Amino acid sequence: MASDKCCDPPYGDVFLKQSLDANEKTQLLNAKWESVHHYGIPSKYVGGKFRKIQFRWFVDNTWLHYSTSKQGVYCAPCFLFSGKDENSKQKSLAAVPLVDPSNIGKTIQAHAVSNLHRESCEAAHNFISVMTGDKKDIVCSLSSAHEQTVEKNRKILVDIVDSLILCGRQNIAIRRHQDDRSNFAAIHQLQAKDNTVLRDHLEHDNPRTKYTSPEIQNELISICGEIISKTIVEACNAAPFFGFIADEATDAATMEQMAIVLRYYDCAPSRVCEDFLCYANCSATTGEALANAFLQNLETAGVNLQKMRGQGYDGAANMAGQYRGVQACIRQIFPKALYTHCKAHSLNLAIVHASKEPLARNMMGTVQEIAFLFDYSAKRLFQFQASLAENDHERVEMEKRKKLQTLCETRWAARADALYTFKTAYGTVVKSLERLSENNDTKAGAYRAAITQFSFIITLVAIEHVLSGSVQLSKLLQSTTCDLVQAATEAEVVKTQVEK
Incomplete structure (x- = not known):
C-alpha cells in the first residue's frame, strides 16, 4: 500500500464503523477518488497468478469504492440502501466487499445492470436531493400532503358556509322536504359549475364527509351566529356606554321569545349601531323573571353590564312597571340604566x-x-x-x-x-x-x-x-x-x- 496518505480514498472505511450519520453518507456518495492512479493497491495471488484490482474500474464506475481494511471493492449505494442482507445472492459488492480480483470485471458489469443496483442508485439520488434541499424528505412530504388536504377541505367548507350565509341574507329556506332539491343544494350545484374542487367533492367524496347534512348545516349556522355575536359584543364593550332594547317575538311554533338588541356607539366607523344579539327564552312573563333572563343572556354573551346606561321597552305593565316591571328590577341592580318607553310604540x-x-x-x-x-x-x-x-x-x-x-x-x-x-x-x-x-x-x-x-x-x-x-x-x-x-x-x- 502506498505510504503517501494524500492518495488514500477520500472517504472513510465503512467496514470499520457500525453506523454512518447523514453527513458521512453524503460524503461517501459524492466522493470521487481522483488520485486512484497513484494509490498502490496490493496484488493478490489467485489461481497461480498475481491479480490486481484495475484503476479503470473506479474511473468507469464512480459508485465503486475501496475498503483498505478488507482490501476489496464494494458498491456505495447498495451498501447504504440495499438492506445489506448477507444471505442474499447479490451480497457481493453490496453487503460484503469483493476481495477476489479474478473475474471482478464481469461481476461489476453484471452488478451495474441488476435491479438491486438500480433501486439503490435511485434511493441514493433521492437521499442526496433531500440533503441538498432539492426534494423534501418523507416527513415533509407527508406534512405537505396533509397541508394540501387541509387547504382543500377549507376551501370546500368556505363554499358551504357561503351558501348558508347567502340563504340567510336573502331570507330563503335552506332545506325542503327533499334535500337534493333544496335552495342549499341548488346554490352548491351552481357554484360547482366553475369550481372543480367543489364539484369533485360533491360527486365523488364519501357521503359521510360532505358536510352538507342538516346536522352539519345547523352546526355551521350556530358557529356563524356565535362569531357574529362575539363581534357585536366586542364592539359594544369597546364603547363607553350602551343601551339595551328588548321586545316580544312569537315564533312559528307560537313560542314566546324576547328579542335582545344592543344600542351603542361604534368609534371605528363613527356611527350609532343597533344590533340584534339573541333571543331570550322566558319561562314566565313577570317583570322579575324577564329581568333575570335578560341579564343572564347578556352576561353569558360577555357584555359588560356595568356600562349599561339605558333600557327601552314597550309600555306593558310587566316591562314598564314602576315597582315590579323589568325596568324597575334592572335599575335596582344598575341604577344608571334609565328606562325610556319606545317612542315609536307610543306614537x-x-x-x-x-x-x-x-x-x-x-x-x-x-x-x-x-x-x-x-x-x-x-x-x-x-x-x-x-x-x-x-x-x-x-x-x-x-x-x-x-x-x-x-x-x-x-x-x-x-x-x-x-x-x-x-x-x-x-x-x-x-x-x-x-x-x-x-x-x-x-x-x-x-x-x-x-x-x-x-x-x-x-x-x-x-x-x-x-x-x-x-x-x-x-x-x-x-x-x-x-x-x-x-x-x-x-x-x-x-x-x-x-x-x-
Whole structure:
C-alpha cells in the first residue's frame, strides 16, 4: 500500500464503523477518488497468478469504492440502501466487499445492470436531493400532503358556509322536504359549475364527509351566529356606554321569545349601531323573571353590564312597571340604566286610541273588507283591474299598483299607504262595485252604498291626511341615527299639521 496518505480514498472505511450519520453518507456518495492512479493497491495471488484490482474500474464506475481494511471493492449505494442482507445472492459488492480480483470485471458489469443496483442508485439520488434541499424528505412530504388536504377541505367548507350565509341574507329556506332539491343544494350545484374542487367533492367524496347534512348545516349556522355575536359584543364593550332594547317575538311554533338588541356607539366607523344579539327564552312573563333572563343572556354573551346606561321597552305593565316591571328590577341592580318607553310604540298607541272613534273605526273596517273582497276573488280583482285600465288619471296616481292594499294590523302609521291607495282609486272602486252589483253580487252592492256616504268620504280623506303626516315621524323614531332633537322637531311638525 502506498505510504503517501494524500492518495488514500477520500472517504472513510465503512467496514470499520457500525453506523454512518447523514453527513458521512453524503460524503461517501459524492466522493470521487481522483488520485486512484497513484494509490498502490496490493496484488493478490489467485489461481497461480498475481491479480490486481484495475484503476479503470473506479474511473468507469464512480459508485465503486475501496475498503483498505478488507482490501476489496464494494458498491456505495447498495451498501447504504440495499438492506445489506448477507444471505442474499447479490451480497457481493453490496453487503460484503469483493476481495477476489479474478473475474471482478464481469461481476461489476453484471452488478451495474441488476435491479438491486438500480433501486439503490435511485434511493441514493433521492437521499442526496433531500440533503441538498432539492426534494423534501418523507416527513415533509407527508406534512405537505396533509397541508394540501387541509387547504382543500377549507376551501370546500368556505363554499358551504357561503351558501348558508347567502340563504340567510336573502331570507330563503335552506332545506325542503327533499334535500337534493333544496335552495342549499341548488346554490352548491351552481357554484360547482366553475369550481372543480367543489364539484369533485360533491360527486365523488364519501357521503359521510360532505358536510352538507342538516346536522352539519345547523352546526355551521350556530358557529356563524356565535362569531357574529362575539363581534357585536366586542364592539359594544369597546364603547363607553350602551343601551339595551328588548321586545316580544312569537315564533312559528307560537313560542314566546324576547328579542335582545344592543344600542351603542361604534368609534371605528363613527356611527350609532343597533344590533340584534339573541333571543331570550322566558319561562314566565313577570317583570322579575324577564329581568333575570335578560341579564343572564347578556352576561353569558360577555357584555359588560356595568356600562349599561339605558333600557327601552314597550309600555306593558310587566316591562314598564314602576315597582315590579323589568325596568324597575334592572335599575335596582344598575341604577344608571334609565328606562325610556319606545317612542315609536307610543306614537302607534296614540294612533290606535284615536282610531277608536266610531267614524274612523267603521271607515277602516270597510276599507279592509273591500281590500279582502278584491284580493281573495279572481273575478272581482279582474273587474277592478279592467275599471282601473279605463281611468288613466287614477292608474298614474296608483304608481303601478294593480290592486288595493290591506291595512297593517300592528303598525298603524303604515296604514297611510293603504288609505292613500284606496283614496286614489276611489272612482275605480265605486265603478267596480257598481258593475259587480249589476251582476247580482250582493256584497258589492252593500259596500258601494257604504263608501258613497258623505261620512265615509270625509273620514277617509281626514284620516289619510293625518296618518300620512305621521309616517315620516314613525320612520324617524325607528331609525338607528335618530336623536332627541330630531324626534322633538319632527313631532312638532306633525302636531302643527294635525292642528291645522
